[in-house]
Structure formats: C-alpha cells, structure tokens
Amino acid sequence: MTHLFYSPTFISFFSGADTDCETHPPSDSEVHEGETCPPTELSTVLLKMEELNKSNEADARSITSRTASSDSPARSVGDASSSRNGSTCQHPSEEIEDEHEIDLWTIWGNLVKSWEIEMKKRPNCVKELVRRGIPHHFRTIAWQLLAGASAVAVHESYTEYLRHSSVYEKVIQRDMCRTYPELDFFKDGQRGQQSLFNVIKAYSVHDREVGYCQGSAFIVGLLLLQMPEEEAFAVFVKLMEQYRLRELYKPAMTELGLCMFQLECIVQESMPDLYTHFNNMGFDTSMYASSWFLTLFTTSLPLELANRIMDLFLVDGMSAIFRVAIAILQQSRIDLLKLDMEGMLKYFQREIRERYENDHELLFAVASQITLNAKKMKKLEKEYLAKRTKEQEEAIELR
Known part of the structure; x- marks a missing residue:
C-alpha cells in the first residue's frame, strides 16, 4: 500500500x-x-x-x-x-512505521x-x-x-413511490438500453438496469413538474455505480433540489438556456477567435455544451473523469461545470479552429473523450486555474432573462 x-x-x-x-x-x-x-x-x-x-x-x-x-x-x-476488512475494496493491513x-x-x-x-x-x-x-x-x-443525503430519511417515501405508476414509465424503459450501454451492470436483465429504472421512476413520481428528462439517467447511473438505489435516490433528490439540476430539467429549460448564454459570453471574451469561428460555422453553443450540463459530462468523458467532476460538482456546484467546460475549450481551441461544422461535431463526440482517456490530471489542472466572476455571471443572468422575456412578449404580439 x-x-x-x-x-x-x-x-x-x-x-x-x-x-x-x-x-x-x-x-x-x-x-x-x-x-x-x-x-x-x-x-x-x-x-x-x-x-x-x-x-x-x-x-x-x-x-x-x-x-x-x-x-x-x-x-x-x-x-x-x-473497518477496512468490511469495505468493498480490501487492502492487506500494514503497521504504521512512523507516527507522522x-x-x-x-x-x-x-x-x-x-x-x-x-x-x-x-x-x-x-x-x-x-x-x-x-x-x-x-x-x-x-x-x-x-x-447532505440520507437513505433513512427517504426510505418510506421511496418505497411508496415505487408502488405508484408513473406516466413516464414507457419512456424511461425505452431509454434504459441507451444509458451506459457499454457497461454490463446496466445491460438487459442486470441488477443495475432495474435499479436505474426504479430510481428514475421514483423521482418522476416524487417531482411531477419535472417528471423525467433523458439526461438524468446518466447521472443516476453514475450514482448507482457507487451506491445502492435508495442512497442513489437520496443523493439525486439533493442534486436536483439544491444544485440547480431541477431547473435545468424543467420543461421550459430556461436554466439550460441561461447556462448556454453564459458560456457563450465567456468564450466570446476569453477566446474571441474560437467564438468567431463557431459563429461563422453556425455552430451554436448548445450543439456541443448542452449535454455537458444536462449529464455533468457523463456522456462526454471517461467514467473516471465523470467521477472526479461529480466530486467537484458536490463542492462547487454549477461553477465546476463551467470551469471544466472552459478548460476543455481552451485545450481544444487550436484543433477546433481548423475544423468545419462536421469536423467539430465529430471532435466533440469522439476526440474529446479520447484526448483525456490517459491524461486526466491535465484537465483538472487547467480547470482549477479558471476564475469565474460572480458579479459578471449574475449580470449575464439578468441580461439573458430580460432578453428571454422580450422574445416571449414579441411572440405573444405576433399571435
């Protein structure tokens, strides 16, 4: 050891x-x-x-x-x-040779x-x-x-939710095979897939306004790789209610639009050449970044990195996702400037994952050095909401 x-x-x-x-x-x-x-x-x-x-x-x-x-x-x-011997990963015991x-x-x-x-x-x-x-x-x-999650606190309600039917059951069942299809744990008939279905269904009953959003399955799956389903449900509820995920998944998706707007503005200011290239190619921010926020990078990066990002997310919230996103763009900037629309789509779908497969620390080293200005982020939020309100009012006038 x-x-x-x-x-x-x-x-x-x-x-x-x-x-x-x-x-x-x-x-x-x-x-x-x-x-x-x-x-x-x-x-x-x-x-x-x-x-x-x-x-x-x-x-x-x-x-x-x-x-x-x-x-x-x-x-x-x-x-x-x-004790160690009672854990899921055992190590041979060794005496500590020095008090320090x-x-x-x-x-x-x-x-x-x-x-x-x-x-x-x-x-x-x-x-x-x-x-x-x-x-x-x-x-x-x-x-x-x-x-701040407790399985004990949700035990009775979770059991009750599973007894109820959900209007989303067919959709949830359809998406099961799309969630971590490369992992045996989530294949048809495996315990992981049933647990995944249970947690997502239970949440759709728990929160009828949000119900079910496909991206949430990957986050629940990540939790289930670390803990039993009741514990995963308890943590997922906290993530939804206290970490802005619930706002991301609401049908109007106002929060997701806000995140895309804020990220686009950050790119415009910090990487103007990349911002211009994206605009010239008609490459909207949501085309590459919406899944980053909706799934917390679980569909874009290797599983070990997704775990590390969840560590950061639980400490720093959504700002951690912004910092990782900016770090990826900074490190990919030179490559992206050479690509057309199709090339960029392939790059974000495949090459990003491969880039960090064997070099995890580089991403986090860069992300840790990125500073987000809270006042500026708040200002961008006000700008976005004002813009959205104006667009909605104009849409009503046109009816």
Missing part, C-alpha cells in the same frame, strides 16, 4: 485540534476562484494526495467491473465507521467519522481535499455526506 507522509499540523487537522487552517464557509453568492487553505503543511499533503490518486488510477478504473459483478450493494453513510505516516484510509476514515465537526470548523480545508479527488473507496460515503 502506498502511504502519505504528514506533518504534525496535518495530523491534528483530523484529530479535532485547532490549527491555522480554520476558515469560514463562502457566502452563497461566492463563486469558487481557487481558494486554498493557507498552511504550507496542507499544501504538501494535497500534492501527495494528488500523486497517490495518480498511482491508484488503474485501481480506480476497476470500480465498474467490481460494482457490476458484486452481489452485495455498495456502502451507505451508515457504514462510515466500518498516515495512509489514505486513515485520513479519509477519520474525516468521514468526524465529518460534521470538520465541515463546521474547517470547511474550505475539507473542500480542497475533495477538489483533489476523493479516493474511489470513499465516494459511496463522501458523496452522500457532501450532498
């Missing part, structure tokens, strides 16, 4: 002792701009964690096959205190067991750890904790 080395300051970080790392949560209007926890010790730890995550990449890629073939469900928050040598299991094990305390005392420090990538062994627990 690979070990990380930490200073006494960082060891106390997860023991409940006070350190200089204490910060206050950012305000609701704040957009993540790469803030980090001050101490040098933590910076060193973050770098070491990043190195360890890279070394465990092959192990992380096996999560799909393990989940698909296992008869036992993934762990829920209630299992946070379980703490392995990844110990760090995250201590964190999830004292989650509420650490999030209250040092929220930005915990979030910075999450931004560097949650070890895949802990995503089952960490995603539920970050979302």
Whole structure:
C-alpha cells in the first residue's frame, strides 16, 4: 500500500485540534476562484494526495467491473465507521512505521467519522481535499455526506413511490438500453438496469413538474455505480433540489438556456477567435455544451473523469461545470479552429473523450486555474432573462 507522509499540523487537522487552517464557509453568492487553505503543511499533503490518486488510477478504473459483478450493494453513510476488512475494496493491513505516516484510509476514515465537526470548523480545508479527488473507496460515503443525503430519511417515501405508476414509465424503459450501454451492470436483465429504472421512476413520481428528462439517467447511473438505489435516490433528490439540476430539467429549460448564454459570453471574451469561428460555422453553443450540463459530462468523458467532476460538482456546484467546460475549450481551441461544422461535431463526440482517456490530471489542472466572476455571471443572468422575456412578449404580439 502506498502511504502519505504528514506533518504534525496535518495530523491534528483530523484529530479535532485547532490549527491555522480554520476558515469560514463562502457566502452563497461566492463563486469558487481557487481558494486554498493557507498552511504550507496542507499544501504538501494535497500534492501527495494528488500523486497517490495518480498511482491508484488503474485501481480506480476497476470500480465498474467490481460494482457490476458484486452481489452485495455498495456502502451507505451508515457504514462510515466500518473497518477496512468490511469495505468493498480490501487492502492487506500494514503497521504504521512512523507516527507522522498516515495512509489514505486513515485520513479519509477519520474525516468521514468526524465529518460534521470538520465541515463546521474547517470547511474550505475539507473542500480542497475533495477538489483533489476523493479516493474511489470513499465516494459511496463522501458523496452522500457532501450532498447532505440520507437513505433513512427517504426510505418510506421511496418505497411508496415505487408502488405508484408513473406516466413516464414507457419512456424511461425505452431509454434504459441507451444509458451506459457499454457497461454490463446496466445491460438487459442486470441488477443495475432495474435499479436505474426504479430510481428514475421514483423521482418522476416524487417531482411531477419535472417528471423525467433523458439526461438524468446518466447521472443516476453514475450514482448507482457507487451506491445502492435508495442512497442513489437520496443523493439525486439533493442534486436536483439544491444544485440547480431541477431547473435545468424543467420543461421550459430556461436554466439550460441561461447556462448556454453564459458560456457563450465567456468564450466570446476569453477566446474571441474560437467564438468567431463557431459563429461563422453556425455552430451554436448548445450543439456541443448542452449535454455537458444536462449529464455533468457523463456522456462526454471517461467514467473516471465523470467521477472526479461529480466530486467537484458536490463542492462547487454549477461553477465546476463551467470551469471544466472552459478548460476543455481552451485545450481544444487550436484543433477546433481548423475544423468545419462536421469536423467539430465529430471532435466533440469522439476526440474529446479520447484526448483525456490517459491524461486526466491535465484537465483538472487547467480547470482549477479558471476564475469565474460572480458579479459578471449574475449580470449575464439578468441580461439573458430580460432578453428571454422580450422574445416571449414579441411572440405573444405576433399571435
């Protein structure tokens, strides 16, 4: 097992002792701009964690096959205190040779067991750890904790929803074979496909205004690769209600239009040559970016990257999706400027995925350096809503 080395300051970080790392949560209007926890010790730890995550990449890629073939469900928050031997991914036990040598299991094990305390005392420090990538062994627990989701709280309602019929059942069933068709876990007759149907159907009964949107199946599927269906339902409800996803999926799709407008304006300002090229080719922002927002990149990037993006999304919300989108465009700009409409469509459909298949960290390194101005994003929102209102009024006059 690979070990990380930490200073006494960082060891106390997860023991409940006070350190200089204490910060206050950012305000609701704040957009993540790469803030980090001050101490040098933590910076060193973050770098070491990043190195360890890279070394465990092959192990992380096996999560799909393990989940698909296992008869036992993934762990829920209630299992946070379980030992290594009781987890879904076992490692041989090793003695810690030095008091300052703490392995990844110990760090995250201590964190999830004292989650509420650490999030209250040092929220930005915990979030910075999450931004560097949650070890895949802990995503089952960490995603539920970050979302504030509880399977216990939704157990009765979830069971009741499954008893009801949904007007979307036929459509949901039709889309099952289109969701992660390359994964055995979601093939016809497999447990994953039934769980996927159950969660999506339950949500369509839970939220009759939104009902069902095809893109949501990929997000639910991503959750099911990490946790049982009740836990996945609990997290999905939180994502919909507290992370703007519900607004994206509403029939009018005003929120999706807003995101496309904001992204287009950012491209116009930061990459004017690419913006001009898109316009000359009649290549609308929604043609390449709508699926990024509706599925949180699950249909556009390798599964390991989609997991990392979900880590970021649970910490930073929709701003994380904007930063990843801008990072992709920045890194693809030279290639895109050489392509026509058909070439760009193929590029976004295939080459983006292949580009990051073996180089995950480059994307996140670039995305972490991107700054979004909260005031400017709010201004763009007002502009878009005013424009949309005017268009609706003009449409009414023409009737």
